[in-house]
Amino acid sequence: MSGARPDRGRPFARPTERGRPNVREPGQRTTATPTSDRLADATWPEVEATTSCPETTPRTPLGTTGPATTLLVPLGATEQHGPHLPLGTDATIAAALAEGAAARTPGTLVAPVLPYGSSGEHQDFPGTLSIGAEATELVLVELGRSATETFDRVVFVNAHGGNAAPLAAAVARLRDEGRDVRAWSPRFGGDAHAGRTETSLMLALAEPPERGRPDQPPSARGRPNPPIGPLRTTAVRGELAEAGNAAPLGGLIDRLRAEGVRAVAPNGVLGDPAGASAAEGRALLDAAVEDLIAALATWPAASAPALGARS
Numbered sequence: 121m122s123g124a125r126p127d128r129g130r131p132f133a134r135p136t137e138r139g140r141p142n143v144r145e146p147g148q149r150t151t152a153t154p155t156s157d158r159l160a161d162a163t164w165p166e167v168e169a170t171t172s173c174p175e176t177t178p179r180t181p182l183g184t185t186g187p188a189t190t191l192l193v194p195l196g197a198t199e200q201h202g203p204h205l206p207l208g209t210d211a212t213i214a215a216a217l218a219e220g221a222a223a224r225t226p227g228t229l230v231a232p233v234l235p236y237g238s239s240g241e242h243q244d245f246p247g248t249l250s251i252g253a254e255a256t257e258l259v260l261v262e263l264g265r266s267a268t269e270t271f272d273r274v275v276f277v278n279a280h281g282g283n284a285a286p287l288a289a290a291v292a293r294l295r296d297e298g299r300d301v302r303a304w305s306p307r308f309g310g311d312a313h314a315g316r317t318e319t320s321l322m323l324a325l326a327e328p329p330e331r332g333r334p335d336q337p338p339s340a341r342g343r344p345n346p347p348i349g350p351l352r353t354t355a356v357r358g359e360l361a362e363a364g365n366a367a368p369l370g371g372l373i374d375r376l377r378a379e380g381v382r383a384v385a386p387n388g389v390l391g392d393p394a395g396a397s398a399a400e401g402r403a404l405l406d407a408a409v410e411d412l413i414a415a416l417a418t419w420p421a422a423s424a425p426a427l428g429a430r431s
């Protein structure tokens with residue numbers, strides 16, 4: 121495997137065997153495309169080649185039909201998930217869903233996950249890092265404005281319920297500005313927080329590849345995505361899992377909003393992780409990815425807001 125490693129002893133733009141430097145001339149047009157579905161792995165010429173190829177596929181103006189380039193922006197949180205799940209649970213799930221959908225949707229890239237959101241209700245638990253609803257909305261508005269400078273469409277893939285309200289407000293504002301932006305959230309059902317549902321999801325994502333983890337299909341570009349990392353099997357401390365307050369959320373929500381999660385669930389669990397399994401999590405992930413792919417495929421071009429239109 122040593123041949124696959126970069127040679128740290130050589131300068132980057134070393135001469136080729138023919139004696140010419142292997143750098144392009146300034147202005148030379150590139151045909152490179154990103155080597156994965158991750159925006160963070162790409163260079164700007166690769167993104168440019170993907171999002172605009174003037175001679176063949178002109179960028180799709182808002183409100184018209186035709187191929188469009190889409191950026192999926194996973195939204196997570198850094199908040200307590202009971203004594204047995206990591207604080208990055210929502211961010212991990214959001215990234216997995218976005219990458220699963222992008223791998224099968226041509227013209228789609230995945231932005232780095234936003235690991236902070238509106239988590240004030242979890243603030244009484246150590247480690248929770250919340251930026252609050254107001255800042256979350258502003259971050260999403262600015263991200264959406266910036267992303268639509270490059271991409272025809274932007275989809276926020278949100279795996280944290282606390283982000284829903286600021287996300288909806290941000291999307292409304294962005295669409296009001298004529299930007300083709302949407303929000304999508306998985307509908308897993310089940311218990312509310314760090315219970316059977318989220319524990320199953322994390323067990324599935326923590327499965328080692330040798331056990332056939334199927335969440336890394338070849339990307340839409342025909343190349344395998346690198347594994348979602350750095351999730352390890354130790355991400356779920358199964359021996360520490362315990363039931364929390366499994367009462368329906370509707371009956372808890374007022375006190376939860378007023379006093380925080382710790383007041384209604386001292387261990388941070390809203391639900392019961394008993395019975396969670398990787399197989400159940402895989403089925404939930406697969407169904408959610410299918411739902412997201414369908415949402416992307418059926419995105420009506422007519423839904424793109426006209427500039428200044430109310431939506």
Ligand SMILES: [Zn+2]
Binds near residue numbers: 318
């Ligand atoms: Zn969560």
